[in-house]
Amino acid sequence: MIFPILTTERLTLRQLSIDDTQDILVLRSDLEINKYLDRPISSTTEDAINFINKVNDNIEKQNSLYWAITLTETKTFAGTICLFDFSNENNSCEIGYELMTKFQGQGIMKEAVQVVTDYVFQTLKFKNILACVHYDNQNSIKLLTKFNFVNSMETDKENPALNIFTLTQ
Numbered sequence: 613m614i615f616p617i618l619t620t621e622r623l624t625l626r627q628l629s630i631d632d633t634q635d636i637l638v639l640r641s642d643l644e645i646n647k648y649l650d651r652p653i654s655s656t657t658e659d660a661i662n663f664i665n666k667v668n669d670n671i672e673k674q675n676s677l678y679w680a681i682t683l684t685e686t687k688t689f690a691g692t693i694c695l696f697d698f699s700n701e702n703n704s705c706e707i708g709y710e711l712m713t714k715f716q717g718q719g720i721m722k723e724a725v726q727v728v729t730d731y732v733f734q735t736l737k738f739k740n741i742l743a744c745v746h747y748d749n750q751n752s753i754k755l756l757t758k759f760n761f762v763n764s765m766e767t768d769k770e771n772p773a774l775n776i777f778t779l780t781q
């Protein structure tokens with residue numbers, strides 16, 4: 613498939629490559645970034661390489677999409693944003709995102725979420741976007757609220773600390 617590169621005023625969202633290994637390792641090992649995330653910590657370069665290969669494999673199989681968020685001007689890696697759990701039955705997919713610590717608090721994720729939600733509604737044509745968020749993850753809840761995601765008051769079946777937020781077109 614042709615990978616959908618997305619752009620905004622400041623950002624280029626592109627496919628991950630092996631050159632991103634160090635940045636992916638930071639994102640997936642930093643304790644603060646992972647505080648509310650329900651996933652195993654990556655601790656070695658090998659973990660990060662395996663992760664990138666798995667991500668690109670899933671894109672090839674059209675199971676998910678995963679973008680590196682980069683600053684267009686400097687090509688700096690700022691974070692990632694992804695879509696997964698595509699469901700024709702529920703007309704939905706799920707969104708996930710994370711920023712390197714030094715790129716938080718600048719409105720970068722707001723820009724990325726805007727272009728990715730537009731992509732879901734206009735190109736993938738799903739009507740619902742889900743986000744599973746830890747009830748204490750204020751930064752993420754604040755971001756979702758700006759886009760009118762609504763707390764469905766349902767929790768993730770496997771982890772009751774995760775609330776399911778939904779945005780319907």
Ligand SMILES: CC(C)(COP(=O)(O)OP(=O)(O)OC[C@H]1O[C@@H](n2cnc3c(N)ncnc32)[C@H](O)[C@@H]1OP(=O)(O)O)[C@@H](O)C(=O)NCCC(=O)NCCS
Pocket residue numbers: 644645646648649708709710711712715716717718719720721722723743744745746749751752754755
């Ligand atoms: C969730 C996360 C991506 C939110 O990042 P963020 O930087 O707070 O989100 P935004 O990009 O929307 O930036 C918003 C902040 O930038 C500020 N800002 C500065 N310049 C801005 C601009 N030009 N435009 C918009 N906002 C701007 C806003 O005022 C806001 O700050 P505030 O919260 O103090 O009011 C980040 O906290 C993170 O990576 N957390 C760890 C991973 C994680 O938990 N992911 C979510 C799992 S559900």
